[in-house]
Amino acid sequence: MNTPETPESPETPEMPDRASHRPQDGDLRDVAILGGSLPAATLATVLAAGGARVTLIDEGRPPAFPPGEMGVHAAGLFRVLAERYRAPELARTATVKDIHAHVTRTVGAEHCHSFVYHREGRPQDPAELLQVCPPKGAPPEPHFHRPDIDAYLLRCARDRGADVRRGAKVSGAAAGPDGAVVRLADGSEVRARYLVDASGPDSPLVTGLGLREEPVRLATASRTLAAHMTRIRPFADVVADRAASYRPPMPWHRGSMHHLTDGAYLAVLPLGNHPDSTGGLFSVSLTLDARRFPAHEGAAGPSPEEEFRAFVARFPTLADQFAYAVAESPWLATGRNQYAASRTGGDRWCLIGDAAGYVDPFISRGLGLSLETVNVLARRLLDAVNDGDFSAERFAVVGELTRDHLAANDELAAMVHASLRDPELVRAVLFVLEVGFRFGGFPMLTAFAELRSSGSDAALRALETAPYRGHVFAGHEGYHRLFTAAGATCAAVAAGELDARTASERIFRSVREAEFVPAAFKLGDPAARSLRITPVTLLRLALWTVRGAPKDIAPLVRAGIKSVLRGR
Structure with a gap:
C-alpha cells in the first residue's frame, strides 16, 4: 500500500552516554515496562530521554506471533517520536539509508508492493496481479529485520539511562492507586509509580487480573507460519518463460510480494534488496484462514515447515519460487492469531501492543498502530512524572485508542481474508x-x-x-x-x-x-x-x-x- 512520505529528519547527532547504574531493590522507579520488543523499547527510550526513571524488564523469549517487519506505517512514526521527544536516535530506524549506516546491513527497501493471485494446480495468471508504486523518486520505506531493530532500540533505552534487564523472568505483577510492583523469579522486586505491560500474549497483568477475553470478540480467524529464509528464487526468474506477459513498472525484487489465494496469503519481504545489504534474507509468513484450515492437534501433525512446503507445492509458480529456499531461523507457528484483553488500563497500569491484543500480520498493520499508542502514552506519562497525577482518567484515552486500533485492524483483516x-x-x-x-x-x-x-504538538494532540x-x-x-x-x-x-x-x-x-x-x-x-x-x-x-x-x-x-x- 502507498503512504505519503514523511519529510527526512536532519542528520542525527550522536546519543549521549547516560547509561545508568542498576537501581537498588525497592528503589521507586517512575515507570516499569514489561517486554523488550520494539514498542516497549521505543517507549523506554522516549521516557528516559524526557528524564523519567525507567526500568524495562525483558524475559527475552522468542515472539509468539509474527512481530511485524514491514515499516510502511511505522517509519513515519519513528520520525515523529524522534522530533517530539527529542530522541534523534529513533530517526535512525526511519529510513533504509540510516538503518544501514547506524543499525544493521540486514534491511529491506520497499520500492513497490506487489499482490499476486494464485489458483491451485495452475501457473500464475499475469492478469490476476496488482503492483502499487509510490511516487517516483520517493525514498523507499524500510523492511525491518526485527531482531536487529529491537536490539538497537534496547541499546537506545539503555544509553538514555533506562535500567534494562534482559533475561529477567517475571513471576507476578500488580498495580493500584498507590503504585505498581513487579516480582521477579529471583525474589527481587521492581516498584514503580506506573506500570506498562507490552510483553505479549502471556502478559503477567492479563493473567493476574483474569483479563483474557474468552471468547475473543474479534471477527478475523487466522493462523500463521513464519520464518526468515534465504535462497528464494527471484519471481522474475520463475516467470522468465512468460516475461513479455508481466513487465511490471518496478522490478519485483525491489519490494514486497504478497501471494494471495483462496483462504491464505503469503507475504515475502526482502531484507537484503538494498545495494549494500548482506545475506539475501527474506521475511516469510504464510497466514491461513483458521476456520477453513485449522491447526493440527497433537504431535502427529506435520511440522510448520512441512505444512509450509505442502502449501506452496499446490501452486506451480510458488513451488518453483521456493524450490531451493532454506529457513535461517526456527519456524514460528501460531494457533489462532486473534486474542484480546477485556480491559487495557486501570489504576497505575495499562496494556499496549501485543499485551492488549493481536489481530493479523497483514502488512504489519499492528506494528504502526502500536507506535501510535506509544506516541499518545509517552506524553501523558512524562506529564504525570512531572506533576504526580497518575490518575486513571489521565490515561483513559490510551485504553480507548488501543481498543479502537484492535477493532479497526480487525475490520481490515476480516475484509481482506473474505476477499481472498x-x-x-x-x-x-x-x-x-x-x-x-x-x-x-x-x-x-x-x-x-x-x-x-x-515546536508545537497541538496538531498531534x-x-x-x-x-x-x-x-x-x-x-x-x-x-x-x-x-x-x-x-x-x-x-x-x-x-x-x-x-x-x-x-x-x-x-x-x-x-x-x-x-x-x-x-x-x-x-x-x-x-x-x-x-x-x-x-x-x-x-x-x-x-x-x-x-x-x-x-x-x-x-x-x-x-x-x-x-x-x-x-x-
Whole structure:
C-alpha cells in the first residue's frame, strides 16, 4: 500500500552516554515496562530521554506471533517520536539509508508492493496481479529485520539511562492507586509509580487480573507460519518463460510480494534488496484462514515447515519460487492469531501492543498502530512524572485508542481474508485500501510539519481524538462509509449471501462514485495491473484541490502535498 512520505529528519547527532547504574531493590522507579520488543523499547527510550526513571524488564523469549517487519506505517512514526521527544536516535530506524549506516546491513527497501493471485494446480495468471508504486523518486520505506531493530532500540533505552534487564523472568505483577510492583523469579522486586505491560500474549497483568477475553470478540480467524529464509528464487526468474506477459513498472525484487489465494496469503519481504545489504534474507509468513484450515492437534501433525512446503507445492509458480529456499531461523507457528484483553488500563497500569491484543500480520498493520499508542502514552506519562497525577482518567484515552486500533485492524483483516475467494474481489478491496493509504498519511504529515516548524504538538494532540482512529484514513466520514460498505459486502460473500463478481462490481462502483476520490488516482479501471503516483498525478491532484475537491479534504491534501515535496 502507498503512504505519503514523511519529510527526512536532519542528520542525527550522536546519543549521549547516560547509561545508568542498576537501581537498588525497592528503589521507586517512575515507570516499569514489561517486554523488550520494539514498542516497549521505543517507549523506554522516549521516557528516559524526557528524564523519567525507567526500568524495562525483558524475559527475552522468542515472539509468539509474527512481530511485524514491514515499516510502511511505522517509519513515519519513528520520525515523529524522534522530533517530539527529542530522541534523534529513533530517526535512525526511519529510513533504509540510516538503518544501514547506524543499525544493521540486514534491511529491506520497499520500492513497490506487489499482490499476486494464485489458483491451485495452475501457473500464475499475469492478469490476476496488482503492483502499487509510490511516487517516483520517493525514498523507499524500510523492511525491518526485527531482531536487529529491537536490539538497537534496547541499546537506545539503555544509553538514555533506562535500567534494562534482559533475561529477567517475571513471576507476578500488580498495580493500584498507590503504585505498581513487579516480582521477579529471583525474589527481587521492581516498584514503580506506573506500570506498562507490552510483553505479549502471556502478559503477567492479563493473567493476574483474569483479563483474557474468552471468547475473543474479534471477527478475523487466522493462523500463521513464519520464518526468515534465504535462497528464494527471484519471481522474475520463475516467470522468465512468460516475461513479455508481466513487465511490471518496478522490478519485483525491489519490494514486497504478497501471494494471495483462496483462504491464505503469503507475504515475502526482502531484507537484503538494498545495494549494500548482506545475506539475501527474506521475511516469510504464510497466514491461513483458521476456520477453513485449522491447526493440527497433537504431535502427529506435520511440522510448520512441512505444512509450509505442502502449501506452496499446490501452486506451480510458488513451488518453483521456493524450490531451493532454506529457513535461517526456527519456524514460528501460531494457533489462532486473534486474542484480546477485556480491559487495557486501570489504576497505575495499562496494556499496549501485543499485551492488549493481536489481530493479523497483514502488512504489519499492528506494528504502526502500536507506535501510535506509544506516541499518545509517552506524553501523558512524562506529564504525570512531572506533576504526580497518575490518575486513571489521565490515561483513559490510551485504553480507548488501543481498543479502537484492535477493532479497526480487525475490520481490515476480516475484509481482506473474505476477499481472498476471488481475484477481482481482492483487487476491489486493494483499491479501497489504496484510497485510504494515499490520503491517510496526510494528517500526520501536516502535524509533523507543524511540530518541526513551530515546536508545537497541538496538531498531534488533535489527532488523538480524531474519529475512526486506527483506520487507514482516520477522521474522514466519507472514507469510513466507503470502507465499512466494502467490509459489509465482503462479509456477505463470506457468508454465502452474495457472489464475488457482484460484490467486486459493487465495490469498484462505490470507489468511482466517491466524490473525495479524484480522477488523478486512476482507480476507475478494475482491470488495472498497476497503480503508480507520478509527478503528473501530483500536479493533477493539486489542481483538483482548487477546482473540485470537497471542502473537507482539499486543505488536507494541499498541506500533505507540500510536506511530501519539502521532504524530498
